[in-house]
Amino acid sequence: MATIGVCGDNCDVCPRYHATKSGKIEDLEKIKSLYVRLGMRKESSLAAELACNSCSPEKPCAYPDLLQCANSKRMKNCGFCCEYPCGKINAVFAKTDSWLDAIQGSCTEEEFQMLAKAFGKKKCYLDEIHKEKHS
Numbered sequence: 001m002a003t004i005g006v007c008g009d010n011c012d013v014c015p016r017y018h019a020t021k022s023g024k025i026e027d028l029e030k031i032k033s034l035y036v037r038l039g040m041r042k043e044s045s046l047a048a049e050l051a052c053n054s055c056s057p058e059k060p061c062a063y064p065d066l067l068q069c070a071n072s073k074r075m076k077n078c079g080f081c082c083e084y085p086c087g088k089i090n091a092v093f094a095k096t097d098s099w100l101d102a103i104q105g106s107c108t109e110e111e112f113q114m115l116a117k118a119f120g121k122k123k124c125y126l127d128e129i130h131k132e133k134h135s
Contacts, residue, residue, distance in 0.1 A: 004129060005055045006070045006077045007063050007092050008122025015114060016052040034111060038103045063092055079129025093123050 003011035011017045015034070019027035028047035035041040035050065052059070055077075061067040066078065066088050075081055078089045085093075100120045104112055 002125065003054060004077050004079065004125045006061070006067050006075075007089070008077065008079070008126040010118050010121065010125055011052075011054045013114065014052065014118040016050050017054060020051045020053055034107065038106050063088075066092060077126060077129065079126035080133055081130075082134065084126065084130045085123075089126070096120060096122055 002013075005011055015031050016028075019031045025047060028050050031050055032041060032045065032047040036043050036045075041050070055061065055067065069088060070076070070078060070081070073081060078084050078086075096119055100112075100116060103115070107115070
């Protein structure tokens with residue numbers, strides 16, 4: 001089973017996660033360059049700020065309310081929750097869909113597919129976990 005973050009991101013195909021695991025700052029620099037081009041980071045940001053070892057309570061999260069909710073229920077991700085899908089995760093799905101639409105023309109097809117697989121299939125990944133755990 002893949003490593004799925006709280007919001008449904010797939011860590012196993014996440015470019016930040018892989019760049020971090022490589023231990024090479026130049027890999028994080030490449031991801032920073034992509035994120036700057038997509039408007040997700042400022043040029044002045046440090047590549048090391050993109051380092052990610054998957055979700056944890058100590059790590060800043062794009063969805064802090066979601067992370068807090070999952071942590072309070074002691075769940076690795078929202079797919080394990082009996083209340084899934086809820087308004088919080090549905091808002092995350094909508095935000096991700098909007099983001100993917102916005103970046104599609106700003107990156108190569110290969111980059112887009114990588115990002116879509118890592119971040120754009122949240123609902124599919126969480127649906128699968130939820131079905132497996134609550135069937």
